[in-house]
Amino acid sequence: MILRPRISDIKNIGYYLGKITIGLGLTMMVPIVIGLGFREINPILDFLISSAITLLIGIILTRLCRTEEDLDWMQGMIVVSLSWLVAMLLGALPLYLSGHWKSYLDACFEAMSIFTTTGLVLVQDLDHLSYAHNLWRHLGNFIGGQGIAIVALSFFVKGTSGAFKMYVGEGRDERLLPNVINTARFIWLISGVYLILGTLILGIVGMSIGMKPSNAFFHSACIFMAGFDTAGFAPQSQNILYYHSLLFEAVIIVIMLLGTLNFNLHFQMWFGNRKEIWKNIETRTLFFTVLTLSFITAVGLNQLKVYPEAIALFRKGFFHLVSGHTGTGYMTIYARQFINEWGNLALVGLICAMGLGGCICSTAGGIKMLRIGIFFKALKQDIKKIILPESAVVSQKFHHIKDIFLEDKQVRSALLITLVYLGLYVLGAIIGTWFGYPFLDSLFESTSAAANVGLSCGITDASMPAVLKLTYIFQMWAGRLEFMSIFVLIGFFIAEVKGR
Amino acid sequence: MMKKMILLVIGLWFLVTNCFAAPISSEELIQNAREYDGKTVVYKGEVIGDIMMRKEFVWINVNDGVNAIGIWSKKDLTRDILYTGGYKSRGDMVEVRGIFHRACLEHGGDLDIHIEELSKIDSGMVVTEKINFAKRNWAFILLGMLGLVLILSNILRASGASREV
Numbered sequence: 001m002i003l004r005p006r007i008s009d010i011k012n013i014g015y016y017l018g019k020i021t022i023g024l025g026l027t028m029m030v031p032i033v034i035g036l037g038f039r040e041i042n043p044i045l046d047f048l049i050s051s052a053i054t055l056l057i058g059i060i061l062t063r064l065c066r067t068e069e070d071l072d073w074m075q076g077m078i079v080v081s082l083s084w085l086v087a088m089l090l091g092a093l094p095l096y097l098s099g100h101w102k103s104y105l106d107a108c109f110e111a112m113s114i115f116t117t118t119g120l121v122l123v124q125d126l127d128h129l130s131y132a133h134n135l136w137r138h139l140g141n142f143i144g145g146q147g148i149a150i151v152a153l154s155f156f157v158k159g160t161s162g163a164f165k166m167y168v169g170e171g172r173d174e175r176l177l178p179n180v181i182n183t184a185r186f187i188w189l190i191s192g193v194y195l196i197l198g199t200l201i202l203g204i205v206g207m208s209i210g211m212k213p214s215n216a217f218f219h220s221a222c223i224f225m226a227g228f229d230t231a232g233f234a235p236q237s238q239n240i241l242y243y244h245s246l247l248f249e250a251v252i253i254v255i256m257l258l259g260t261l262n263f264n265l266h267f268q269m270w271f272g273n274r275k276e277i278w279k280n281i282e283t284r285t286l287f288f289t290v291l292t293l294s295f296i297t298a299v300g301l302n303q304l305k306v307y308p309e310a311i312a313l314f315r316k317g318f319f320h321l322v323s324g325h326t327g328t329g330y331m332t333i334y335a336r337q338f339i340n341e342w343g344n345l346a347l348v349g350l351i352c353a354m355g356l357g358g359c360i361c362s363t364a365g366g367i368k369m370l371r372i373g374i375f376f377k378a379l380k381q382d383i384k385k386i387i388l389p390e391s392a393v394v395s396q397k398f399h400h401i402k403d404i405f406l407e408d409k410q411v412r413s414a415l416l417i418t419l420v421y422l423g424l425y426v427l428g429a430i431i432g433t434w435f436g437y438p439f440l441d442s443l444f445e446s447t448s449a450a451a452n453v454g455l456s457c458g459i460t461d462a463s464m465p466a467v468l469k470l471t472y473i474f475q476m477w478a479g480r481l482e483f484m485s486i487f488v489l490i491g492f493f494i495a496e497v498k499g500r
Numbered sequence: 501m502m503k504k505m506i507l508l509v510i511g512l513w514f515l516v517t518n519c520f521a522a523p524i525s526s527e528e529l530i531q532n533a534r535e536y537d538g539k540t541v542v543y544k545g546e547v548i549g550d551i552m553m554r555k556e557f558v559w560i561n562v563n564d565g566v567n568a569i570g571i572w573s574k575k576d577l578t579r580d581i582l583y584t585g586g587y588k589s590r591g592d593m594v595e596v597r598g599i600f601h602r603a604c605l606e607h608g609g610d611l612d613i614h615i616e617e618l619s620k621i622d623s624g625m626v627v628t629e630k631i632n633f634a635k636r637n638w639a640f641i642l643l644g645m646l647g648l649v650l651i652l653s654n655i656l657r658a659s660g661a662s663r664e665v
Contacts, residue, residue: 215550241570
């Protein structure tokens with residue numbers, strides 16, 4: 001028998017959703033400050049309107065649903081899944097008001113891409129977008145990368161077990177510190193320190209390649225936020241090609257790799273456990289897959305003589321492979337060049353890299369390295385079982401922060417999530433093909449959306465069918481939250497309709 | 501006779517290089533990059549973003565309304581460029597003639613144009629922002645509502661707390 005949700009459930013969900021909405025409204029003040037700095041009047045008005053609407057909704061929700069109760073698992077998951085939809089709908093307001101998006105759906109698409117750190121864009125005339133709106137796009141990457149719910153709660157809530165449920169709901173289940181709020185704050189600390197360092201380095205590189213100092217540092221802050229949070233947004237329409245610099249691209253490769261690493265690994269490194277990076281199953285798997293897929297991509301590009309020089313092969317082939325694998329989506333070629341020039345083998349290498357994704361507990365999407373590593377270990381264990389005598393007891397260990405014995409339930413859970421991801425990639429590809437796009441193009445774009453990468457082969461465009469836009473929005477949302485909280489939300493609605 | 505021949509050849513050369521050289525769009529160049537690779541093309545658009553000096557050369561990015569393409573030029577050719585496009589400015593409109601590269605060997609595989617000639621066809625300008633009054637009015641109304649809701653919710657909270665006491 002399905003039980004219909006109680007009023008107290010809805011009140012609890014509404015209350016925490018309200019808090020997150022208030023948090024979102026307050027973050028809209030940051031672009032206002034930037035707008036004031038650059039004297040951009042209409043963008044300031046866009047953000048004042050959007051912030052006021054968002055705060056009004058948040059305050060009304062918290063007042064109407066006022067409660068002292070903590071969240072249970074179901075409520076926590078629903079708050080998370082709904083908060084990303086609310087963030088999309090309200091975060092799209094300033095974008096739409098700017099007039100640089102053709103429709104509200106386009107603005108919503110971009111907002112979902114921003115918060116899920118995907119990087120697919122529908123903006124028109126990006127080169128004339130205001131500093132305030134550009135900052136909002138990149139700040140959104142930074143907020144979304146940490147997790148919308150947990151960002152809001154780490155500032156507005158003092159120690160709650162409900163926060164842990166939301167932390168898990170946002171696709172993370174590793175705590176760096178015993179208290180999840182402290183974990184979230186530590187993630188902020190890591191990101192903040194890297195932000196200062198990264199902005200400084202990229203800013204200096206920017207000036208050295210001839211950019212004006214103000215532009216160099218604005219761009220560097222934006223590029224860092226979008227690079228470290230594996231989002232792939234950039235302030236100019238050419239993305240990273242705008243800078244025409246090997247040094248700039250090399251720094252970005254380092255930032256992308258840092259962003260795709262597990263925050264737990266950063267934590268270990270910060271506290272002196274540097275050996276962890278060499279021992280950890282995720283970094284080993286990442287190293288192996290980057291190497292293998294780089295080789296496949298390079299062979300593919302070489303066969304067609306796409307880049308007949310090593311430096312070009314590095315700057316185009318390896319750069320995009322790392323960009324796809326880390327889930328960032330930075331580009332130094334035009335979208336159609338993938339299809340027109342790269343050839344099938346190189347594209348397959350890149351699609352695989354995008355699908356595999358980065359490390360768990362990072363800002364990257366995709367299947368993730370821990371799960372791939374577990375598959376390898378399980379395979380090794382099974383082969384050992386076949387080779388060794390039947391009486392032999394075969395155990396398999398892997399190292400992830402500590403030594404862990406491989407169990408069937410870990411393999412099952414990894415397999416389940418992997419299957420759902422693969423299903424999501426294929427679903428988008430089928431819908432893309434339905435609308436007349438070639439299958440490989442559709443699979444490329446679908447994998448990019450569902451694994452929150454943001455590389456595009458040209459399908460993502462303001463003129464694409466609305467159903468396809470909605471499909472990609474769903475894929476970005478589901479891929480970022482790793483499905484569980486979305487399944488709970490669906491279950492909640494079913495219970496509301498069918499429950500007693 | 502010889503003079504006439506020379507004049508004819510010069511005339512034809514000008515005709516081919518200038519008059520018949522209609523600008524090619526960025527879409528056309530990107531879509532058919534292999535076809536245009538290594539050929540002289542004419543491309544037209546607005547200079548956007550930064551003018552990035554690299555020793556005696558310079559990178560500019562020129563947007564034709566669909567895509568922006570990197571233009572590699574000698575510094576002195578870009579002397580006339582005064583405005584570059586951004587939120588508060590409309591960049592100079594330029595027409596460039598140069599060699600198109602699908603994957604430039606000199607620049608790490610970038611799709612770019614190495615120019616031989618640049619002409620400014622329209623001057624850019626600083627764009628004066630006009631206040632959108634409808635937005636301004638909505639901002640006032642919504643901020644007023646927000647203030648009102650905050651005051652009301654504080655009154656309600658205070659009355660609730662005193663009732664509890």
